[in-house]
Amino acid sequence: MPKQWFAVRTKPRKESVARDQLENQGFEVYLPLVNRRITHARKVSWQPRPFFSGYLFVHLGVDERRWSSIRSTVGVLAPVSFGSFYPPIPDSAIGMLQSSQDENGFIAISGTPRAPFASGEAVRLRDSSLKGLEGVFVEMRGDDRALILLDWMQKKIRVETTIDNLSSTT
Template sequence: MKQNVSKEWFAIRTKPQQEQVAKLHYERQGYVVYLSMMRTIVRHARRTEEKLKPFFSGYLFLHLAPDERNWVAISSTRGALGPICFGDSYVSVPDWIIADPQAKEDASGAVPLADLQKKGLLPGTAVAVQLDDDTLAQGLFYSFSGQENVVVLLSFLNRQVKATLPLDRVQRQ
């Protein structure tokens, strides 16, 4: 009688910029592959375009049952360098590492980074702003300014002053 053995995710290193090649060849071999993508903006010669790039650059993930773990075949697949291991031990990746980005993917299969960062920030939301290592200021979220900056209303000398800051300095309260 066969046991119902659960599959586990394993991280596979790929050759530089060969994630799609490795994914294609693993799928041809019948493996379940996950390659999380994100949308990035590329600027070159006065042109701006949006491209999809791997979320985990240089890695993809295989969902493997114990009888599918042919590490020699996995390591010799075109575009791949091999699974992540410590000595002779191949370490699985927790399911949530895969499930979290998968759940956030849009219709094109990309994880919308800007939406993840902006989550919960609406005009008028109270925020804490890190001004320097020791100083926190209270303010109100006003708007986004590009992909990585926000405009915040800070109270200064009994007035509301607009300040444009990096998104990583602002936390919702």
Template sequence: MTTQDPERALAVPPTAASRPWIVVNTQVQRERLAAEHIGNQGFETYCPLFKRQIRHARRIQEVMRPLFPGYVFVAVDPQRQQWRMLMSTIGVRAVLRDGERPSILDGRFIETLRAREVAGAISRPAEPYQVGEKVRITSGAFDGLVAEIVRLDDVKRLTVMLSLLSSQIRTSLSREAVAPLELR
């Protein structure tokens, strides 16, 4: 029979939100390698990923990519743990610092990212617009006109079709330049 330390028995494991995190800059495309080697040293790491579609040779493939390329988050208590060893870890370029101390990241940021994960990837917020939806243009030369969305792209742009002078005009607009059409 072993005796337990009463303080240890009552201790609640810290959550990511209550622990300090630091940011480690990795070598180019070496986030996974750096995270693995940091993890081997007993630190918890987090490298949020997102799904991205790439096109190659007429094929579309979905791949996982780092949300923050070149960076990995590491849970560390700089007062109690030796964080300087991270700077000589395989795959690591530097630890983001404020002078001689590592820059501390609020754990709530990590918890927010983890809450958005679905099947190991950060999910995008729901798309506010859909192809085929009618919108009102709110700025620029076509301000006030109604258009139909014909294409959405990843860089916050919409391609819309609008009727003007008995012809169909296709144009590209920023998402901020349109508003949902209010039904009256």
């Protein structure tokens, strides 16, 4: 019987530790990663993060399904199971994840929604207490929010507002 993929739950933020420990035991492991933009204390960095937080995948043949050994591995909580049944993950699902990786090994996802305005485009606030003020579109913040830069009282003010609240000045 050919090998099958199985999901394994990991301890919080211990996916890499669990992957390394399972690989040291000779298991074939797949931990899909994304390159996430992290903002902390006004500093922006890009860091690898698991695509499925708290999970990784192990490729096992029938003779390799040592569930107690996997369960007792550092960083692992338990293989995903329903009672004594360990559901396999279709090869096509893992193949789809692997085929969507970029040249650096990260799952390629769009982290920024498509912006209705170009960065630097002049915009006007339509509603709110700042109605009528003009500013410059900076970037999207989530699916429906935007960051704009207002020039108000000789100061640049960063304002976050909904996209529906903006219109182009042209």
